[in-house]
Amino acid sequence: MRTKSTKRNKINVITMGCSKNLYDSEVLMGQLKANDKAVVHEQEGNVVVVNTCGFIDNAKEESINTILAQIKKKESGAIDQLFVTGCLSERYKPDLEREMPEVDAYFGTTDLPQLLKALGANYKHELIGERLTTTPKNYAYFKVSEGCDRPCSFCAIPLMRGKHRSTPIEELVKRAEKLAQNGVKELLLIAQDLTYYGLDLYQKRRLADLLRALVQVNGIKWIRLHYAFPTGFPMEVIEVMKNEPKVCNYLDIPLQHISDPILKSMRRGTTQEKTTQLIHKIRNILPEIALRTTLIVGYPGETESDFNTLKQWVKTMRFERLGCFTYSHEENTHAHSLVDDVPQQIKQERANEIMKIQSEISWEHNQKKTGKVFRCVIDRKQGDHYVGRTEIDSPDVDNEVLIDAKKYYLKLGDFTEVKIDKATDFDLYGSPVKNVSLND
DSSP states (O other): OOOOOSOOSEEEEEEOSSHHHHHHHHHHHHHHHHTTOEEEESSOOSEEEEEEOOSSHHHHHHHHHHHHHHHHHHHHTSOSEEEEEEHHHHHHHHHHHHHOTTSSEEOOTTOHHHHHHHTTOOOOGGGTTOOOOOSOTTEEEEEOEEOOOOOOTTOOHHHHHOSOEEOOHHHHHHHHHHHHHTTOOEEEEEOSOGGGTTHHHHSSOOHHHHHHHHTTSTTOOEEEEOOOOSTTOOTHHHHHHHHOTTEEEEEEOOOBOOOHHHHHHHTOSOOHHHHHHHHHHHHHHOTTOEEEEEEEESOTTOOHHHHHHHHHHHHHHOOSEEEEEEOOOOTTSGGGGSOOOSOHHHHHHHHHHHHHHHHHHHHHHHHTTTTOEEEEEEEEEETTEEEEEOTTOOTTTSOEEEEETTTBOOOTTOEEEEEEEEEOSSEEEEEESSSOBTTO
16 A cells, blocks of 8 residues: 655755756756745655656656656655656657656646646746756856757757747846855856857847856856857857956867768758868867867768768867767657668767767877866865866866875865876876875
């Protein structure tokens, strides 16, 4: 017989997927806390909210497995209520309701007021922009817009997030000031399409203007740019990056592919020549910039020749940071009408080959850092090491700087000068220049 849990009035929010989803969870948690609700992130609670991802097959499967695990807990009495929100729920709500009726209710990406009501809370308009952050205190993800107007053939984001909607510069500055007051030193700007920022509100791209406003916020030391679409990229942003020390010399610019037939089918609005010119132009203006990109292999119709073109281009461009994913055949996207004709094994082999090339490039980049001193921020302590990052490293996806915690004492969230003693393909090992050794 099912028994009620002994825990009472504690809401556990579980987040799946990307940093944009994490941001949404933090907003939800901020609203719940303002309603005097006990709320935790991925801990224990008698009420559970799963914020799902519905982007690609692996993410959907992980979200579904998480929901099923929570259903088992509900059936055993370990939790009392289970709610599901986010992208998967937005995209597949009728199917989920039919297949998993044990969930108390499903909500989409724009249903925050309704979700709060189901949790016994009121949506507080005056709290717009405030969140209960879950990241280390020194950095926070900073969403500047929602949705996407791009027609990319493989992407389901517009189905789940809607059209592009920028947040006004003045509002974003207020949010940044609030975060800085709470100890945040680094803003990681995120959006479905950072390049498009401002077009809907101001009829022009205003990412550069936004950066100029954010660098004025006291307490903010680093500003980092994620998810900038290459087509129509506003080069003024690179000039701001060059002239404003707070804007990190780092740009996440997902390119997806480089073979012209694939780019055309993907509806990316660019060519290999234009993309290569853009990268060269950026590097010519700011030679010290670190470029992160993501690629998709195994797209419908991708031939061995297309893949070889991509592979050679990766070798030539020598990106500082790169991730590679296998194509996921998503229903209701333009590419779903194409034949998913690259076998999964071939997709994975191609992804592995790209990452092997990138691993060698990353190793060579990192060897050049040995013996040099870099300003690093210390995010956390893990085992016997402090874990830090340089200006050209973003949390969770890029290189980390490991410092011996048995030998040195560092304060979490602080910036410190670190000399790199040795390097592997994706990690750096260093020692602080200005900190006192514990052995002294």
